[in-house]
Amino acid sequence: MSCSGDEDDPFPADHCLFTETFSQETVYKLLGEELKIRQVYGAHLGVAAPVWEAALYLCDYLEQQRVELRGKRVIELGAGTGVVGIAAARLGAEVTLTDLPLALQHLEANVSINKPSSGWPSVPPSVLPLSWGEDHVNFPSDWDLVIGADIIYLPETYPLLVETLAHLCSEEALVYLSSRMREEHQTPCFYEEYLPSRFNVELVHRDDNENYNxxxxxxxxxx
Structure with a gap:
């Protein structure tokens, strides 16, 4: 069976991961919050369907380092299931979750099922489409934090992502990116060459066993 997909598919990574569509809900304890995340497995969502380990690593890091989230303006790129941004919103951050249009219904469903019984402590997370290097200029530049988990896997998008990050960070935002360091996707090259072309970059956590940075x-x- 061929695993090649449509060249216009925005989620090309693993076309044959999910040959049938089904969903499951998993409960995670992240940043001190209990989240129920719906994962819709199906070819139409591709890599936007599951919770990737890099997102869990990023949540653990933010908690261990006591990164202040309450009252912060946070935007998540390539949010997928939205797990990191939703956890931040539960802690009082003002969060905008972004992804390609195909993933937005999935994101909105997870925002809905994770609304605290007492209401969101700040404002409900916004869910908006964002195509890197195209419509980033429609977004403001006054973020406190820009976050992303396992979004570095398509080399042709790397210049577009750097351009988008530079716009979003023009008023001194901090970026936190969590990645599995896939040589076959030139992920190390993004952090060693592309991102440093515009940013000061610091490796703040490394898991040698699982190859996450x-x-x-x-x-x-x-x-």
Missing amino acids: IYRASLRTEQ
Whole structure:
């Protein structure tokens, strides 16, 4: 069976992961919050369907480092299931979750089922489409944090992602990116060459056993 997909497919990574569509809900304890995340497995969602380990690593890091989220303006790129951003919103962050249009219904469903019984402590998370390098200019630049988990896997998108990050971070936002370091997808190259072209980049966590890195970055100011 061929695993090749439509060249216009925005989620090309593993076309044959999910040959039949089904959903499941999994409960996670993240950032001190209990989240119920619906994962809809099906070819139409591809890599946007599951909770990837990089997202769980990022949540653990933010909790261990006591990164302040309450009252912060946070945007998540390539949010997928939205697990990181939803956890931040449960802690009082003002969160915008973004992905390609195909994933937005999936995101909205997870926001809905994770609304606290007492209501969101800040504002409900926003869910918006964002295609890197195209409509990023429609978004503001006054974020406190820009986050992403396992979004570095398509080399042709790397310049577009850097352009998008530079726009979002033009007012001194911090970026936290969590990635499995896949040589076959040139993930190390993104952090060693593409991102440093515009950003100060720091490796803040490394899991050698599972090959996950977490990076913190800030936009370089011209001297």
